Amino acid sequence: MNENLFASFAAPSMMGLPIVVLIVMFPSILFPTPSRLINNRLISIQQWLIQLTSKQMLAIHNQKGRTWALMLMSLILFIGSTNLLGLLPHSFTPTTQLSMNLGMAIPLWAGTVITGFRYKTKASLAHFLPQGTPLPLIPMLVIIETISLFIQPMALAVRLTANITAGHLLIHLIGGATLALINISVTTAFITFIILILLTILEFAVALIQAYVFTLLVSLYLHDNT
C-alpha cells in the first residue's frame, strides 16, 4: 500500500528515457494557433477566455507592468491546463514535482525584485520598513521584512506543490477506501459521495492557478509601480 500510493508521483520514464518531457509538452497541443480572423470553436472559446482573464489581470498594472502580459497569461494557461489534465485517470501531473515549481517560482520572483531594484531603488528599499514604526523596533522589523521577502518564492512553489499533491493523494486514498468498503454496503454510498465532492473541489485546482498568478502579480505590482 505504501509503495503503491506514491508510485504515481514518480517521474515516468520508458526504458530509461524521460518521457516526462513529452507529458510536459502535451498541453500545448490542446491550444492551437489561431490563423484566421474567425476561427473554429475550440480556438474561439480559448481566445474569449484568454481575453477575459487578461483584462481582469492586467487592469491594475501601469504601462511598465503590462509588458509582462504574455508571461503572466502563458503562466496561467500552462499551470491551469497541466493541473486539469492531471485530474484524468492514471495521468502524471508535472506540477506535483517541487523541482518544477521552484523552477517556475524563483526566476519569476527574482525578475520582479530585480526590476524593482533597478528602476526604483529607493522605493524598493523602502519596502523593508512599514510606515510609522516606533524607532526601537526598526532593526528587528527590517530583518523580519527581509525574511518575508526571501520566503516569497519558496511559498509560491511549495504552495502549488503541496496543494496538488495533497489533492491527488486524497483522491487515491478515498477511492481505495470506497473499493474496500463495497462489501459493507451502508457506508459505501456515503463515501462515494465524498469522493464526488472532493473531486469537484479539486477541480478548483484552477482556482489554485488563479492564486499562483495572482500572488505573482501582486508581487510584481508592489515592486514595479509603488
Place this chain on the structure above:
Amino acid sequence: MASPVPVKEKKLMEVKLGELPGWILMQDFTPKGIAGAFQRGYYRYYNKYINVKKGGFAGISMVLAAYVLFNYCHSYKELKHERLRKYH
C-alpha cells in the same frame, strides 16, 4: 510484381501484401521524414475534427481518451498488482 507505379510512392492501402516489407523498408526514416509523418498525421486529425465550422466535444475528447490510454499502458506494470485475483 511489375507495377507501373514505383512501390515507394504508393499509399499504404494501395500496396499489395507481398510488397509490404519492401514498402516499409523504403519509407523515410530520417528525422526529417519522421517529423513530416507526425506533422501530416497531426494536420489530418486537426482538419477533420477540430478545424471545422461546428466542431463538437468529440474532437478533443478523443485526444484526451488517447492520453488516458497511453498513461494506463505505461503504468500497467504497477497496476496489475491491484487486480482482484487470489494469487498475484
